[in-house]
Amino acid sequence: MNNWLRKHPQVRTIRVAAADLNGQPRGKRIPTRFADKVTTEGTRFPFSVLSLDIWGEDIDDSPLVFETGDRDGVLKPTERGFMPMPWLDAPSALLPIWMFHEDGRPYGGDPRHALRAVLDRFKARGLTPVCAVELEFFLIDDSGRNLQIPISPRSGKRRKAAETLSIRALDQFDAFFTDLYDACEEMDIPADTAISEAGLGQFEINLMHCDDALRAADDAWLFKMLVKGLARRHGFAASFMAKPYEDYPGSGLHTHFSVLDQDGNNVFDNGGEEGTDTMRHAVAGCLQAMPGSALVFAPHANSFDRMVPGSHAPTGVSWAYENRTSSIRIPSGSHKARRIEHRVSGGDVNPYLMLAAVLGAAINGIEDGIEPPAPITGNAYAADLPQIPGDWPSAIDLFEKDPSVARIFAPELIRNFVLTKRQEVHYMAELTPQEQVEIYLDTV
Structure with missing residues (x-):
């Protein structure tokens, strides 16, 4: 997966992003030099992030937020791998990701896992x-x-x-x-x-x-x-x-x-x-x-x-x-x-x-x-x-x-x-x- 980055040395930053329930990309910007960690270990953010409203706000009565301590899921790269982001001025790469539990189980609230099921x-x-x-x-x-x-x-x-x-x-x-x-x-x-x-x-x-x-x-x-x-x-x-x-x-x-x-x-x-x-x-x-x-x-x-x-x-x-x-x-x-x-x-x-x-x-x-x-x-x-x-x-x-x-x-x-x-x-x-x-x- 990282071969793509080696073939594109001009890319200095990557975005890791998953689709939330509204189809909005949610994720992080990461310097390319830390890409190995993302591709091997994944990244983390709260389960609740895939269930934000259209404004990007937490759901007031969601059990994913305060009731469970807003716990993290583990997000791993999909099989798609890195790709360019031609709409940005600076050369950048996008890495699509999807969410799992700590023990490796797919997270049922992830839209991509819904289709996979x-x-x-x-x-x-x-x-x-x-x-x-x-x-x-x-x-x-x-x-x-x-x-x-x-x-x-x-x-x-x-x-x-x-x-x-x-x-x-x-x-x-x-x-x-x-x-x-x-x-x-x-x-x-x-x-x-x-x-x-x-x-x-x-x-x-x-x-x-x-x-x-x-x-x-x-x-x-x-x-x-x-x-x-x-x-x-x-x-x-x-x-x-x-x-x-x-x-x-x-x-x-x-x-x-x-x-x-x-x-x-x-x-x-x-x-x-x-x-x-x-x-x-x-x-x-x-x-x-x-x-x-x-x-x-x-x-x-x-x-x-x-x-x-x-x-x-x-x-x-x-x-x-x-x-x-x-x-x-x-x-x-x-x-x-x-x-x-x-x-x-x-x-x-x-x-x-x-x-x-x-x-x-x-x-x-x-x-x-x-x-x-x-x-x-x-x-x-x-x-x-x-x-x-x-x-x-x-x-x-x-x-x-x-x-x-x-x-x-x-x-x-x-x-x-x-x-x-x-x-x-x-x-x-x-x-x-x-x-x-x-x-x-x-x-x-």
């Missing part, structure tokens, strides 16, 4: 998920009182219009996207297609499919960090918040996944368009867990502004073939690539929790062999469907007590996430809408 259930059945994510984000000029699209470095103009699939919109920020793709190459993030989206200054970049879901979540987490940091170097903001503009669609984080058996066969592929029984069982599991998992897919106050009828964000629990109004879509195309697209999440999610919730629900359905309702046709918004929770407090309550969620996440993670979100609900109520946007713009 779900993948262990697939592995026990000889199965491997293959995942790809699509990340939408906004480029924003936040220098004034009102948010607006940045001035184009090429034209010097500010185009106040949505430009779906516009090459011109991409070319307006060519220098940013060129630097972004170069940085993804440096960080080994598999960035693929970029498009302009329907929102004001909104874009989407797809990450290539990966047969290691932990790595796919790493890529999404690192990509969000990179995009936000690099945008500031270009003089504007980038944000994955669910809905920064009232009059334009919000940002989603859609997930595509299939599942391979031990011989590398796609267990969703039956040679036709309809897919296998296993695919339907996975769909049924996703639908069953969807209301209870809504807090993962919409974790913030602003998240629910995106989830309104007719906004290209699902509001009902449904599945369909080749239908983007449904919450679960089975895309058309080659039967060999038969897969499930889960369309509920906003761009503001924690990628580890999101993939754990999606894949955990799917393995619930596969284990139980349950059947979904009939797929819908037409406009899902006009159909009489069970609804995804439409407000933050309801989503928190459901997450706390839903039996499907209890099969996916460790009890301590459920407790910590619920306590964190209830504290945020309390303090967000004291802020104006503009103050809420200010906190979410740079954090999520």
Whole structure:
């Protein structure tokens, strides 16, 4: 692992960072000369740090703080190893870490361990998920009182219009996207297609499919960090918040996944368009867990502004073939690539929790062999469907007590996430809408 540092002698400092429940990187800055200690022994900080609220404050009634003396966990490097941080001026390296108990047990409140535990259930059945994510984000000029699209470095103009699939919109920020793709190459993030989206200054970049879901979540987490940091170097903001503009669609984080058996066969592929029984069982599991998992897919106050009828964000629990109004879509195309697209999440999610919730629900359905309702046709918004929770407090309550969620996440993670979100609900109520946007713009 330290070979990377020896090959990059210009790097003088490293950051060690783990994802907290909100997906925020929490960690330390360390001089490179002390890297050996970190890579061999790990580092330490309190268990409570992975359960801070969106402002970075302790949770008032968390048992992790005063009740247990705010004890330390041990944080060890993930298999990802060192990577550059191209958004910083000084050459620096990032070392992703995750949390363990003193005796080496994984800490159940760590989002990355939550995903690992779900993948262990697939592995026990000889199965491997293959995942790809699509990340939408906004480029924003936040220098004034009102948010607006940045001035184009090429034209010097500010185009106040949505430009779906516009090459011109991409070319307006060519220098940013060129630097972004170069940085993804440096960080080994598999960035693929970029498009302009329907929102004001909104874009989407797809990450290539990966047969290691932990790595796919790493890529999404690192990509969000990179995009936000690099945008500031270009003089504007980038944000994955669910809905920064009232009059334009919000940002989603859609997930595509299939599942391979031990011989590398796609267990969703039956040679036709309809897919296998296993695919339907996975769909049924996703639908069953969807209301209870809504807090993962919409974790913030602003998240629910995106989830309104007719906004290209699902509001009902449904599945369909080749239908983007449904919450679960089975895309058309080659039967060999038969897969499930889960369309509920906003761009503001924690990628580890999101993939754990999606894949955990799917393995619930596969284990139980349950059947979904009939797929819908037409406009899902006009159909009489069970609804995804439409407000933050309801989503928190459901997450706390839903039996499907209890099969996916460790009890301590459920407790910590619920306590964190209830504290945020309390303090967000004291802020104006503009103050809420200010906190979410740079954090999520």
